[in-house]
Amino acid sequence: MVQFGVAIGDSLRIGAATFEIVGQIESAPGRSAIAGTFAPLVYIPQSYVPDTKLLDFGVRTFYQYYFKFDEATDVETLAATNLKPALDSLALNYETVESRKNTFGEIFGVIGTFLNLVAFIALLLGCIGVASSVYIYIKDKLPTVAVLRCLGASGQQAFFIFLIQVAIMGLLGALLGGIIGSALQKILPILLRTFCP
Numbered sequence: 001m002v003q004f005g006v007a008i009g010d011s012l013r014i015g016a017a018t019f020e021i022v023g024q025i026e027s028a029p030g031r032s033a034i035a036g037t038f039a040p041l042v043y044i045p046q047s048y049v050p051d052t053k054l055l056d057f058g059v060r061t062f063y064q065y066y067f068k069f070d071e072a073t074d075v076e077t078l079a080a081t082n083l084k085p086a087l088d089s090l091a092l093n094y095e096t097v098e099s100r101k102n103t104f105g106e107i108f109g110v111i112g113t114f115l116n117l118v119a120f121i122a123l124l125l126g127c128i129g130v131a132s133s134v135y136i137y138i139k140d141k142l143p144t145v146a147v148l149r150c151l152g153a154s155g156q157q158a159f160f161i162f163l164i165q166v167a168i169m170g171l172l173g174a175l176l177g178g179i180i181g182s183a184l185q186k187i188l189p190i191l192l193r194t195f196c197p
Helices: 033-038 046-052 075-089 097-140 142-150 155-191
Strands: 011-014 017-020
Touching (some): 017 046, 075 097, 097 155
Antiparallel strands (some): 011 017
């Protein structure tokens, strides 16, 4: 209601009919808060639908019916044994809370697999970048290695000097990345709580 600048008591035109806004929907079954921002719902009595003249020839219409059951009711068994055969014969479909959870679980599983692949590629590219940076760093330090050798340092000692430097930089980078990654794992679910049902 905020994005359209309307309030309770205002009028809203739907198709050819005008309706008075008598309330505000706090939440709808199976919809997240963010979905209501992009595609807000409007409920009107079914008897007024013909007045809107929206159901003309060529219009695709989807009908959804919501049913509330007692906590003790095994909805999955009820739907599978009683509803499914009748709905299949009418080319209708049903969805329960559990099936919605399973669907979202599959979607998030696919997204997780994709993100794992992206992370692997990013790690591979990061390794190539680090190797290139270390190569350039060592190449720039060749005069320093020459000075150390002239001062009596062995090749092994010069190697370990730069190995320790690179190891410390790598350790600090890994530690910083681990802290940021762990923090994001804690923060993202809180931020995305309103986006996902």
